Amino acid sequence: MALTAAPADTAVARRTDPSRLLKRPSESRQGLVSWLTTIDHKRIGVLYGVTAFTFFLIGGIEALLIRLQLAAPNGKILTAQIYNQVYTMHGTTMVFLVIMPMSAAFFNYLVPLQIGARDVAFPRLNAFSYWLFLLGGLFLYSSFLFGGMPNGGWFGYAPNTSMTYSPGHNIDFWIFGLLILGISSTIGSANLIVTILNLRAPGMRLLRMPIFSWMTMIASFLLLFSLPIITVALFLIMFDRQWGTHFFDPLAGGDPVLWQHLFWLFGHPEVYILILPAMGMVSEILPVFSRKPLFGYPVMVFSGIAIAFMGFGVWVHHMFAVGLGPVATSAFSVTTTLIAVPTGVKIFNWLGTMWGGSLRFKTPMLFAIGFVVMFTIGGLSGVTHALVPADRQQTDTYYVVAHFHYVLFGGAMLGIFGGIYYWYPKIFGKMLDDRLGKWHFWVTLVGFNLTFGPFHLLGLQGMPRRIYTYPAHMGWNVWNAVSTFGSFVIAAGTLIFLWNVRRTDQHGEAVGPDPWDARTLEWTTPNPTPEYNFLHVPTVHSLDELWHRKYTEDDNGRLVKVADSAQFVERRATADDHIHLPSPSYWPLVAAFGLPIICYGLVYKLYAVSVVGLLVLLFGLYAWGLEPSTQPPEPGDEGDGHGPVGELGAPEAPAELGDAAEPAGIGVGASGGGDPALPGGDVLGDTRADGIGDTTISVEDPDD
Amino acid sequence: MAHLLPAPGPETPMGAHHQPDSHHATATGVSNEKLAMWGFLASECLLFGALISTYLLYRHKAVSGPTPRDLYDIRFTSVSSFVLLMSSLAMVLALAAIQRGDERRLRVWLSTTALLGSVFIAGQIYEFTSFIRRGMTIKTNVTSGAFYVLTGFHGVHVTLGIIMLLSLVNLSVRGRIPQARSEVVEIAGLYWHFVDIVWVVIFTVVYLIP
Numbered sequence: 001m002a003l004t005a006a007p008a009d010t011a012v013a014r015r016t017d018p019s020r021l022l023k024r025p026s027e028s029r030q031g032l033v034s035w036l037t038t039i040d041h042k043r044i045g046v047l048y049g050v051t052a053f054t055f056f057l058i059g060g061i062e063a064l065l066i067r068l069q070l071a072a073p074n075g076k077i078l079t080a081q082i083y084n085q086v087y088t089m090h091g092t093t094m095v096f097l098v099i100m101p102m103s104a105a106f107f108n109y110l111v112p113l114q115i116g117a118r119d120v121a122f123p124r125l126n127a128f129s130y131w132l133f134l135l136g137g138l139f140l141y142s143s144f145l146f147g148g149m150p151n152g153g154w155f156g157y158a159p160n161t162s163m164t165y166s167p168g169h170n171i172d173f174w175i176f177g178l179l180i181l182g183i184s185s186t187i188g189s190a191n192l193i194v195t196i197l198n199l200r201a202p203g204m205r206l207l208r209m210p211i212f213s214w215m216t217m218i219a220s221f222l223l224l225f226s227l228p229i230i231t232v233a234l235f236l237i238m239f240d241r242q243w244g245t246h247f248f249d250p251l252a253g254g255d256p257v258l259w260q261h262l263f264w265l266f267g268h269p270e271v272y273i274l275i276l277p278a279m280g281m282v283s284e285i286l287p288v289f290s291r292k293p294l295f296g297y298p299v300m301v302f303s304g305i306a307i308a309f310m311g312f313g314v315w316v317h318h319m320f321a322v323g324l325g326p327v328a329t330s331a332f333s334v335t336t337t338l339i340a341v342p343t344g345v346k347i348f349n350w351l352g353t354m355w356g357g358s359l360r361f362k363t364p365m366l367f368a369i370g371f372v373v374m375f376t377i378g379g380l381s382g383v384t385h386a387l388v389p390a391d392r393q394q395t396d397t398y399y400v401v402a403h404f405h406y407v408l409f410g411g412a413m414l415g416i417f418g419g420i421y422y423w424y425p426k427i428f429g430k431m432l433d434d435r436l437g438k439w440h441f442w443v444t445l446v447g448f449n450l451t452f453g454p455f456h457l458l459g460l461q462g463m464p465r466r467i468y469t470y471p472a473h474m475g476w477n478v479w480n481a482v483s484t485f486g487s488f489v490i491a492a493g494t495l496i497f498l499w500n501v502r503r504t505d506q507h508g509e510a511v512g513p514d515p516w517d518a519r520t521l522e523w524t525t526p527n528p529t530p531e532y533n534f535l536h537v538p539t540v541h542s543l544d545e546l547w548h549r550k551y552t553e554d555d556n557g558r559l560v561k562v563a564d565s566a567q568f569v570e571r572r573a574t575a576d577d578h579i580h581l582p583s584p585s586y587w588p589l590v591a592a593f594g595l596p597i598i599c600y601g602l603v604y605k606l607y608a609v610s611v612v613g614l615l616v617l618l619f620g621l622y623a624w625g626l627e628p629s630t631q632p633p634e635p636g637d638e639g640d641g642h643g644p645v646g647e648l649g650a651p652e653a654p655a656e657l658g659d660a661a662e663p664a665g666i667g668v669g670a671s672g673g674g675d676p677a678l679p680g681g682d683v684l685g686d687t688r689a690d691g692i693g694d695t696t697i698s699v700e701d702p703d704d
Numbered sequence: 705m706a707h708l709l710p711a712p713g714p715e716t717p718m719g720a721h722h723q724p725d726s727h728h729a730t731a732t733g734v735s736n737e738k739l740a741m742w743g744f745l746a747s748e749c750l751l752f753g754a755l756i757s758t759y760l761l762y763r764h765k766a767v768s769g770p771t772p773r774d775l776y777d778i779r780f781t782s783v784s785s786f787v788l789l790m791s792s793l794a795m796v797l798a799l800a801a802i803q804r805g806d807e808r809r810l811r812v813w814l815s816t817t818a819l820l821g822s823v824f825i826a827g828q829i830y831e832f833t834s835f836i837r838r839g840m841t842i843k844t845n846v847t848s849g850a851f852y853v854l855t856g857f858h859g860v861h862v863t864l865g866i867i868m869l870l871s872l873v874n875l876s877v878r879g880r881i882p883q884a885r886s887e888v889v890e891i892a893g894l895y896w897h898f899v900d901i902v903w904v905v906i907f908t909v910v911y912l913i914p
Contacts, residue, residue: 122736198730199730199736225750227747228747228751229754231751231754232755235853236758239849243843245842245846246849247758247846251767252767252846253846253847254846255765258758265754
């Protein structure tokens with residue numbers, strides 16, 4: 001019942017409170033520190049996007065190196081040892097450091113805006129996820145300086161990755177790097193699930209939620225459930241390497257196939273994690289550029305859910321040639337064929353969306369259509385893989401490499417590029433040049449098909465995967481040369497994109513908040529999107545809420561414009577609006593540093609280093625837990641200083657009654673004035689009846 | 705809704721215009737923190753599921769050396785399992801205490817939970833050292849390896865739980881867990897009960913099932 005500490009206790013608490021060691025960063029939005037301490041989902045989204053794109057360029061260079069080595073028979077550009085590192089890092093980079101974080105960039109930026117929330121459920125945890133991603137990627141690549149990069153393939157098959165066959169630390173960097181990245185993604189997915197389930201604006205029932213947010217939630221559940229399995233696999237191979245256990249050593253009763261089961265139980269859901277976000281983006285883009293609603297929205301939602309569930313039941317199709325016997329392989333052949341159904345349904349629904357629509361072929365639309373076509377091709381080769389006798393021929397050949405590049409590059413990457421062009425004006429306030437965008441698209445599309453199309457043929461002609469060179473008499477020379485040429489065309493396309501970005505940055509015109517005449521709530525915010533997202537949390541009455549506010553239909557079913565989106569764009573908030581946001585924090589960054597330090601210690605068995613890392617982590621977490629989500633106002637400032645819901649397991653300090661000076665906890669309403677300003681801006685009479693997890697209090701901080 | 709409540713002033717307890725710990729109703733009716741803990745525990749189910757599956761696959765695959773089946777003492781482990789189960793009871797009592805505003809008893813029962821958990825861990829350590837002395841280490845064979853990894857992961861989870869409980873005791877001592885903030889104890893309790901349930905499964909699968 002005693003809710004507050006007596007002053008003496010406060011003084012003690014103040015002295016021993018570690019979060020006071022680092023003065024809370026100011027609320028400034030400028031400068032490096034503001035980026036290092038940001039907890040704003042939009043900035044975190046931009047950080048994810050820029051970092052992931054940088055890794056895309058690195059992974060692309062790795063791809064060019066592979067193609068240079070394989071351009072001609074008996075290639076001498078890379079030795080076998082180096083080749084193994086390059087192709088491993090290419091795969092690991094593209095999967096874990098490009099597509100997943102690019103998707104995360106869009107999850108982070110868009111989901112709160114699409115659902116009408118001010119931020120995600122746990123903003124500091126969100127920042128922590130990003131820093132772990134960056135540090136995990138750097139940790140992986142630091143192996144270059146420490147004796148060699150991971151070289152066991154992105155799939156790390158044991159016992160090839162055991163100490164016997166992979167001495168040195170290459171694989172150790174892979175193991176620990178992936179563990180760090182796994183923690184980042186697990187935390188991020190929990191954050192997004194809670195955000196989407198709990199923080200939707202009033203009236204936004206789940207089946208009124210934009211399809212991209214749905215795909216985000218589904219992918220997040222997939223991550224939450226699949227990452228623990230690879231975590232176990234990584235620990236087992238780590239123990240084999242570090243402590244001499246025998247989990248994958250057949251001589252001691254271990255089973256290499258266990259690695260494959262554990263890896264692919266993760267790995268198959270992982271590919272749906274890679275594709276569903278891009279599918280969500282395409283599902284947003286096609287309706288806008290067809291001026292028609294998404295065909296069969298509920299079916300699109302349920303097929304996404306079906307893909308996720310069924311995705312846990314097909315993993316053995318990566319193991320058809322392992323020798324598991326006809327019963328197992330037949331069963332998984334059936335399930336794999338079945339999963340083509342919800343996927344195919346989506347293709348038809350995208351076609352149905354465009355059919356009869358008023359199509360505008362802007363760059364985002366081109367990439368979205370490109371996705372549909374390329375992903376269909378990739379999906380068709382996937383269907384052939386589902387049939388065991390066919391797969392026995394195809395597996396471990398370039399045919400498989402063709403399949404997954406068609407779905408991952410032709411699918412996910414094209415979808416992501418579409419998303420970049422589409423949401424660029426919302427994120428950066430300027431539209432990328434459409435002419436350059438079209439050049440980017442067509443050059444990339446041609447280059448992509450030149451690079452990966454021939455792989456189907458090479459695979460059927462027997463060219464195995466994962467080889468660093470091939471002899472001259474196999475009949476593979478021509479298509480390999482064509483493919484290498486194609487890869488440089490892709491590179492040219494990417495350069496066009498970079499040129500477009502630079503040009504837009506320097507000369508691009510600012511555009512309004514809804515330049516595409518779009519359908520969803522994120523387009524109602526002014527450009528640039530204010531930190532607090534919405535002045536008033538919107539009330540939602542239908543799917544495609546913005547569209548229905550702008551248009552209605554006459555008796556003939558024709559669109560009739562009733563309002564301009566400019567009418568829904570709110571004015572900028574002032575201090576009088578008392579919109580309350582969580583404050584920036586150093587602790588996610590500090591705590592994140594602990595993990596790679598722990599891992600370096602474990603790689604080199606310098607356990608003292610690991611202990612230091614653990615202390616850094618614990619100190620960072622503890623200080624974070626004790627720090628209020630929102631900095632209480634300085635004395636003399638008006639307004640309540642109460643923070644939003646605390647983060648997981650971290651109790652907030654109770655009110656320091658009447659103590660406006662340097663409270664150790666959160667001060668509540670110490671303004672003592674007649675100011676009835678209350679959480680969530682209710683004083684403005686916004687229509688938010690139930691809470692939307694509105695992160696409540698902080699004064700617009702005048703100091704900085 | 706909140707604007708109907710009186711403006712906060714010096715004498716208004718923090719809880720007045722906030723629901724306990726979840727400051728606003730959420731679409732699911734469950735607070736963000738609690739929902740996040742449930743999501744985390746769901747993820748942990750998969751983690752322990754993979755570890756238990758590995759153990760089940762390897763339980764009869766040992767090529768040499770003693771296996772857990774040869775060495776364990778079911779009576780001893782039953783006692784330590786009982787201790788862990790009782791710790792869950794203490795956790796329930798801790799939550800009940802703070803929900804009725806009894807901060808002192810909260811600390812008593814939280815400490816009891818932590819103590820019982822520590823007794824369990826002590827029992828594990830004793831058990832494992834005796835196994836090691838009798839020649840079964842993590843690398844003796846695949847069965848022992850799977851055993852130690854599974855029970856070791858569980859033990860780490862219990863230990864982290866104990867640290868969490870002691871942190872809560874510390875915070876309560878500093879007056880930072882009033883009745884209005886009882887949900888944080890409930891959330892810690894969810895974690896603790898989960899760890900206990902996992903042990904019930906491990907005990908059954910590893911020790912009891914022949």
